Amino acid sequence: MSAVLTVEKINSYYGKSHILFDVSFDVRKGETLCLMGRNGAGKTTTFKTLVMVMHPKSGRVIFNGRDMGGLKPYRIARLGLGLVPEDRKIFGPLTVKENLILGTTTGKKGIWNLDLVYEYFPVLREFQNRAGGTLSGGEQQMLTIARTLMGNPDVLLLDEPSEGLSPVMVNTLKDLVLKLKEAGTTILLSEQNIKFAMAVSDCVVIIDKGHIRYESDIETFKGDDVIKRQYLAV
Numbered sequence: 001m002s003a004v005l006t007v008e009k010i011n012s013y014y015g016k017s018h019i020l021f022d023v024s025f026d027v028r029k030g031e032t033l034c035l036m037g038r039n040g041a042g043k044t045t046t047f048k049t050l051v052m053v054m055h056p057k058s059g060r061v062i063f064n065g066r067d068m069g070g071l072k073p074y075r076i077a078r079l080g081l082g083l084v085p086e087d088r089k090i091f092g093p094l095t096v097k098e099n100l101i102l103g104t105t106t107g108k109k110g111i112w113n114l115d116l117v118y119e120y121f122p123v124l125r126e127f128q129n130r131a132g133g134t135l136s137g138g139e140q141q142m143l144t145i146a147r148t149l150m151g152n153p154d155v156l157l158l159d160e161p162s163e164g165l166s167p168v169m170v171n172t173l174k175d176l177v178l179k180l181k182e183a184g185t186t187i188l189l190s191e192q193n194i195k196f197a198m199a200v201s202d203c204v205v206i207i208d209k210g211h212i213r214y215e216s217d218i219e220t221f222k223g224d225d226v227i228k229r230q231y232l233a234v
């Protein structure tokens with residue numbers, strides 16, 4: 001299947017520190033690709049570069065056939081690249097419902113609306129009138145994902161969604177991602193939780209010290225214990 005998102009030899013820096021080195025990979029329509037790597041490997045920097053919160057010094061991000069170079073992050077969200085950031089930026093004083101409605105500012109049309117979000121995330125329907133800041137960490141994670149879905153993205157970018165969640169919440173998240181896959185959502189995920197990644201992904205790309213070291217389908221990766229030991233904390 002053809003790539004909906006192509007990352008082509010991106011090099012990104014924080015000041016003079018060179019963080020990403022010729023990072024390249026493709027995300028194909030309908031698939032869930034997981035970018036795996038240890039702490040500090042460059043996962044978040046990759047995601048920030050994809051939505052041009054950070055501009056690469058060289059390389060290209062091609063989304064739906066269009067070069068994202070030089071575009072502002074809000075334009076990229078409107079074009080359908082929907083980031084769920086690692087730090088769960090919900091608006092604490094606003095209600096859950098108000099947070100969700102903010103997600104529609106992309107103006108993009110698609111299947112997602114309040115009714116469907118409430119169907120996928122019953123806890124958000126229950127708490128729709130509560131201030132977002134009063135939700136638990138796991139519920140806030142669900143709210144951040146749901147808010148991004150309200151913008152009807154073509155590709156959902158999930159940056160370490162399982163981080164800091166209880167095992168029960170990780171399970172809920174897993175079921176949700178599997179449901180989103182069934183609905184045809186294209187997902188780029190970053191993770192350190194191998195078990196979670198293996199349960200939801202179709203393919204894996206491993207990043208280490210800003211370099212892509214490994215790419216494979218999930219079944220091959222599952223049996224590749226040497227790679228897991230070499231690049232991931234197992």
Ligand code: ATP
Pocket residue numbers: 014017019037038039040041042043044045046160
């Ligand atoms: P984590 O799981 O810890 O979030 P990560 O794989 O997402 O890890 P990044 O956050 O992309 O990793 O960090 C990659 C490298 O960039 C690390 O060496 C980190 O110290 C460095 N880095 C991250 N943010 C900054 C910043 N604002 N200024 C300078 N260096 C940074």
